[in-house]
Amino acid sequence: MPSKGTAKKKEDSKSALVIVESPAKAKTIEKYLGDGYVVKASMGHLIDLPKSRLAIDVDHNFQPEYITVRGRAKILKELQSDAKKSREVLLASDNDREGEAIAWHLRNSIKSKYDVPIRRIVFNEITPQAIRESVQHPQEIDESKVNAQKARRILDRLVGYNLSPLLWKKVKNGLSAGRVQSVALRLICEREKEVENFIPEEYWSLDADFIKGRHEFTAQLVQYRNEKPELKDEESVRKIIDEIGNSECEITDIKVTEKTIHPKPPFTTSKLQQMAANRLGFTSKKTMQIAQQLYEGIAIGSNRVGLITYMRTDSVRISAVALEEVRKWISEKYPAELPPAAIEYSIEKKAQDAHEAIRPTYVTYTPDYVKEFLTRDQYRLYTIIWERFVSSQMINARSRTSSIEIRAGEALFRISSTKIFEKGFYKVIKTLISKEEKENLLPEMKIGEKLEVKSFHPEQHFTQGPARYTDASIVKTLEEKGIGRPSTYAPIISVLLDRYYVTRSNKQLVPTQLGRIINDILVEQFPSVIDVNFTANIENELDQVEEDKIEWPEMLKTFFTPFKQQVDQVMENLDSIKGTLDEPTDYTCEKCGRPMMKKLGRFGFFLACSGFPECKNTRSIPLAKCPRPGCDGEIVARKTKGRGKEFYGCTNYPECDFITHFKPINANCPKCGQFLVEKYDKKNGAFKSCINPECDYLHTQQEAAEEPEALENKDVEE
Incomplete structure (x- = not known):
């Protein structure tokens, strides 16, 4: 029989089991922790609601019936077996509601079989310092955060599993409707109606080429007979040209104004998706996939490095350590652009502030330094993240605009030239293309100088109606209206595309006829459920569940009772259009x-x-x-x-x-x-x-x- 000392020594030799969500993250973290730790991946959720039935006991406080996800039993069994052989289990799923729920299910599943210490660790970046710090300070699972995830999951299940059968019976088999996605679909369909109903109006503009010595430049008509010109058709433009064609041209005013341009805060999830869509042409889904790769770790030479912090966040907060590092880097590379103190950005009231803003984990890993180790798309996304973060802690830029007015008879033409004379934070934004950087080189001029008109350029235009939503603009709208959260913006768009309720055309989101039919039914029969303000209020209530201010079963009861009554009424009274579309x-x-x-x-x-x-x-x-x-x-x-x-x-x-x-x-x-x-x-x-x-x-x-x-x-x- 072994002595107590031998048993203690054997116990100490056991490794700690760290469970993360993805294999890529596991590979990076295991390298940081070294001997004494084994890192395994759960591959996301292992336990969830079954797909085949509602699995919610609405009569007993909406208790969910969880099962092992199909095809995941083997992974769960292996993790349970690994836990049995470990001195402790550290649950390191993502630091958000979904991650907390994953950790909660894993803890319960392991505890049901083996008595092993289980703790939760969280981190905002995958760096040696952050990982080791989290291991040294484990904590308990946040039950309130789990309840918020549970409430959202059950709420979405209640909506989907009640609306979908209605659509099967009344429209077509196989259709489905989601709580938040239906609101986004409504926004897209309403915008499409605005696009279709818009009637363009013709208008014209008039430019003139002026000559001073060897210099030639173009100015635009801004005033005629002391009023803003109304150029509705070609005839009105030709009339002005005929009247001023032989007039003497003279510079009547020169104004010089200066403008201060402030740097923008580091990225939140929505702002990153918007910037990547507008500048790089990325879909929201692609942006998040690439950001996930940068977060989980990239092989930089012989080292595997998590290059950015967690990419699902609605906060612009930056840690004191990161601020110190970036200010040190700026002081060495651009000392004249370092402000006296760190710049603080205000955090919106609705921001949860659970994470920092999205930033590079090491500011010394410049885009040029890591370029050879990244794919083209990884490099482009990392570049805008790095530049946005570093520039956010640099001094303002300054621009100077010269505006010259030229009188030709009763017409007034104007040309402006802008030059950035203090680059400030622009010095690190190599990819920036902005109107502030464009400058029209004009010759030296003074009031009273005479100019010669070389030619006139009338041009026809049509007023532009409202633009269809793009990935960038729908994410911006969802964020502004309080619909969804950082983790849900990309999935909302993906679900609408996957269901073919919406298609992409020229990067614009266009509702299909199927999407319009679904939307018309939902708007007419369930106006409150897919109301923007109602949905935003639900998000606020979920936040209150996470803050332990309200009980999740009561929240669900308040929603579900009238909703179910409406579903039953519509199921009975709505005429079916099934087959009528053929x-x-x-x-x-x-x-x-x-x-x-x-x-x-x-x-x-x-x-x-x-x-x-x-x-x-x-x-x-x-x-x-x-x-x-x-x-x-x-x-x-x-x-x-x-x-x-x-x-x-x-x-x-x-x-x-x-x-x-x-x-x-x-x-x-x-x-x-x-x-x-x-x-x-x-x-x-x-x-x-x-x-x-x-x-x-x-x-x-x-x-x-x-x-x-x-x-x-x-x-x-x-």
Whole structure:
């Protein structure tokens, strides 16, 4: 029988088990902790609500019925076995509600089998110092944070598992509706109506080229007969040109103004997603995927380094250690741009402030230093994070704007030139392209000088209506309205796209016909449930659950009782439109000769044989005749094999290889007869153009507004 001393020595030799969420994070942390620690990954949630049923006991305080997630039993069993052999278990899932719930379930599962010490560790960055500090100061699981996650999970389950069957019965099998996603869909659909209802108005601008010696510059008409000019058409512009064409031109005023430009705070999740969308063209989902990689660890030479802090945050707070490090770096590299004291940024009231802002873990790891170790996209995202953080602790920039006014008869022209004369924080923002940096080099001029007009440039414009939402603008709107939280912005967009309620077109979010149908029903029958203010209030209540100010079962009861009554009423009284969306067509099934029906499917409208189920033939709805000479094929929507990107090609492929990435519409060019496609650019906004490269027809918004009826946009499947 071994002595007590031998048993104690054997106990001490055991390793501590650290459980994180992802293998990449496990690999980085295990290297930091070294001997005496084993780091394993749970791969996210191992225990959750079953997918096959509601699993919420609404009559007994909404108690959930949790099960082991399908396919995850082996991972859970291995972690339990590893825990049995360990001296202690440290649960290191992400420091947010979902992470706390993962830790809570793991603790309960392990405790149900083995008596081993289990503690929670949290950290905001994956660096040796932060990891070792968290291990030395373990804590208990935050039950209030777990309750907030539980309340959100149950609330979303109650909404989804009650609304979805209603949609199956009244619209189409397989549809689903989510609590927060439905609100986002409502915003997108309402914006689409604004876009469609907008009627563009024509207006003109007038520029003039002026000459002084060897210098030439362009100024814009800003005043005519002491009033702002109303240039509604070409005739009004030509009239002004005729009146001032031979007038003497003289500089009447020169104003010089200076402006202070303040640096912006480090990134929150939403601001990072917006910047990455606007500057890098990233979707919100892509931004978060790359940020996760930078957070969990990148191999820099022989070391694996977590390059940024936790990327789900709504706070701009920075730790004292990080402030000291960045100020030291600035003092060495840009001493003249170091402010006397650290700059503090105000934290919004609704921010939870659980984490710091998103920042580099080591400011000495400059983008240039780590570039060779990163992919192109990792480098681009890391660069804007690093630059934003470092610049946030530098002095203001200063710009000087010179504005020159030129009188030509009764017309006043103006030209402005801006120059940044104190770069300040701009010195570290190499990727910045801003209007403050643009400067028009003008010759030295003084009041009273005479100038010569070289030419006039009248230009036609059309007023631009409201823009469709993009990833950046919908995230901005959701944040401003208090809908969702940093961890949910990207999933909200992804769910709408995955369900095909929304598609992307020119980086804009456009509701499909299926999305519009779902939205119309939900808005009409459940106006309060998908109301923006109501949803924002729910978010606030979830925050109060986390702050232990309200009890989660009471919160759910207040919501669910009237909601369930409304669901039952709608289920009984709403007329079904199931099958009414199907339409007969002139197309014939090539397999059996029966007529084809236009049907609404998971991915929009498609053609299906009316002989179903005897004949199961389906195909895409043709959008246009193939423009290739001698080809009798039709253009249909297709998707690339890899990324699933939509394009449009001929049904006679591979005999005919015609393709276009612009969506055809149900209209022909009035000039050459070939079909029109949808296009978009900043100058013209949304417009239609001829597919024929030899035809210069461009269909503007103004012309579209004058048409007797709108052109139909068809959603098709591959």
